Amino acid sequence: MPNPKPISLVAGANPSPLVDPQEFVLVGPLPAATATVNGGVKRAAAQANSTATDVAGLVADFNALLAKLRTAGVIAP
Structure with missing residues (x-):
């Protein structure tokens, strides 16, 4: 198999396997x-x-999720 051709994906780039x-x-x-x-x-x-089982517990769980997403860089700090 030949070497794959390198490309750079940028905004607007849309490589199509059909083309x-x-x-x-x-x-x-x-x-x-x-x-x-x-x-x-x-x-x-x-x-x-x-x-x-109550709102306070749900808030704590939700805040833990938000902290993990921030740490991973998924959402802004």
């Missing part, structure tokens, strides 16, 4: 994700299912 059925590889690392730039993010730590 260009060659394999491709990403060139360079993914940029950090921001509010305006799509990029790579880390997987957030697991969050247990809530077993809250």
Whole structure:
């Protein structure tokens, strides 16, 4: 199999397997994700299912989830 051709995916790029059925590889690392730039993010730590029986417990569970998403860079701090 020939070497895959390197391409750079940028806004508006839309490689189509129907038009260009060659394999491709990403060139360079993914940029950090921001509010305006799509990029790579880390997987957030697991969050247990809530077993809250009152609003205070649900708030605590929800805040724990938000903290994990912030730590992973999924949402802004």
